[in-house]
Amino acid sequence: MKGIWKKITFGAAAIALAAGLGACAESDQAEGESNSSSGYPEKPIEVIVPAGAGGDTDLNTRIMAKAMEDELGKPLVVTNVTGAGGTTGTQKVKDAKPDGYTVLAFHNSMLLNKIYGLADYTYSDLKVAGVGVLDQSNTFVVSKDSKFKNVEEMIDYAKENPKKVTVATEVGSMTYMQILQIQEETGVEFNIVDVGGASDKITALLGGRVDIVPTSLGLVQGYLESGDFVALGVMAEERLEDAPDIPTFQEQGVDLVVDKVFLWAFPADTPDEIVATFTEAMSKAVESKEYQEEIKKSWLNPTYLNPEEASKKLSEVEAEYQELHELTEGQ
Incomplete structure (x- = not known):
């Protein structure tokens, strides 16, 4: 009887020990997973x-x-x-x-x-x-010798001369959507030309192949500072703090904020x-x-x-x- 009891006691102790080790292992694994997540990032x-x-x-x-x-x-x-x-x-x-x-x-x-x-x-x-x-610096820029000095002049001319004002874009892009927004808002019809990405549009304007390029001020900052390009306006609710001399489209009669x-x-x-x-x-x-x-x-x-x-x-x-x-x- 004593021998049987010793075997039962020993067996129970072994089970308890195994359970304890298992719990420790699970705890260590959970801690490792937590540390792995909280250690993010561990590489580039x-x-x-x-x-x-x-x-x-x-x-x-x-x-x-x-x-x-x-x-x-x-x-x-x-x-x-x-x-x-x-x-x-x-x-x-x-x-x-x-x-x-x-x-x-x-x-x-x-x-x-x-x-x-x-x-x-x-x-x-x-x-x-x-x-x-x-x-919020989205703009229309023209070359320094352009007939347009502001948005109002551009709109007036475009209304009198449908599809005569050539605007560079990449069809399906943000600038393309801006052109459509202006056409919808003002009733003008531009000659929309797909010339490619940002650098392609700038090259097209420098080469005189287009009249207007929709872009961001930062991308043409050097050309604006040199006087080679002129910004007709910004599509913002207020004039930009760092470009106070550039009027908004809204100031010039076009309700467009982008x-x-x-x-x-x-x-x-x-x-x-x-x-x-x-x-x-x-x-x-x-x-x-x-x-x-x-x-x-x-x-x-x-x-x-x-x-x-x-x-x-x-x-x-x-x-x-x-x-x-x-x-x-x-x-």
């Missing part, structure tokens, strides 16, 4: 920019990436992935492993790609991390805690003196929007674009 983060090097998307992203490196403690490596109006790059992020080491940096064109059928997804199919800058929203987003299944870490770093970066000084050199507005605010802003812009597309379809 690849930033996909669906645009060429040297444009405003690329430059704005690099400024933000540099500021965020100080907060995250790891490099943010910018990779330019061009093609198909930005869809090649956005698709790359959408299909990437959702581990926090591939992030998208893009803007309103992602919304247009869905509207124009270039993609079957939009920003809401990713996990938005936030916005670090709003570009915000270019530079968003950052991860693959949809990226863990919330990783996105939260990234978002917090973005918030701190935007508040830093260095970032604000650098981004303002391009006449941009350093504005932080958290994921919820960013998604709301993008939803509003998307609704405006969809309505305009339906009104102007076939133009």
Whole structure:
């Protein structure tokens, strides 16, 4: 009887010991997983920019990436992935492993790609991390010897001479949408010419092949300062603090306000805690003196929007674009 009792006691002790070791192992594993998540990032983060090097998307992203490196403690490596109006790059992020080491940096064109059928997804199919800058410096520029000195002169001439004013764009892009908005608002008809991306449009204006180029002030700052280009107005509610001499379109009778929203987003299944870490770093970066000084050199507005605010802003812009597309379809 005593022998049987000893065996039972020994067996129970062994089971208890095994259970304790198992619990410790599970605890250690859980702690390891927690530490792995809280230790993000542990390696460089690849930033996909669906645009060429040297444009405003690329430059704005690099400024933000540099500021965020100080907060995250790891490099943010910018990779330019061009093609198909930005869809090649956005698709790359959408299909990437959702581990926090591939992030998208893009803007309103992602919304247009869905509207124009270039993609079957939009920003809401990713996990938005936030916005670090709003570009309110969208403008129409002309050469120094242009017949137009302001928006009013441009509109008056275009009304009297339908399709005689040549405007450069990239069909399906933000600038294309701006042209359609002005036509819808004023009743003018431009001669819309697809010349390619930002640098192509500038080259076309320098060569006298077009009359007007829609762009951002920061991209043509050198030409404006040299006097080679003239900005007819900015599509903002108020004159820009760093460009007070350039009137708004609204002041000149055209009710047009355009915000270019530079968003950052991860693959949809990226863990919330990783996105939260990234978002917090973005918030701190935007508040830093260095970032604000650098981004303002391009006449941009350093504005932080958290994921919820960013998604709301993008939803509003998307609704405006969809309505305009339906009104102007076939133009």
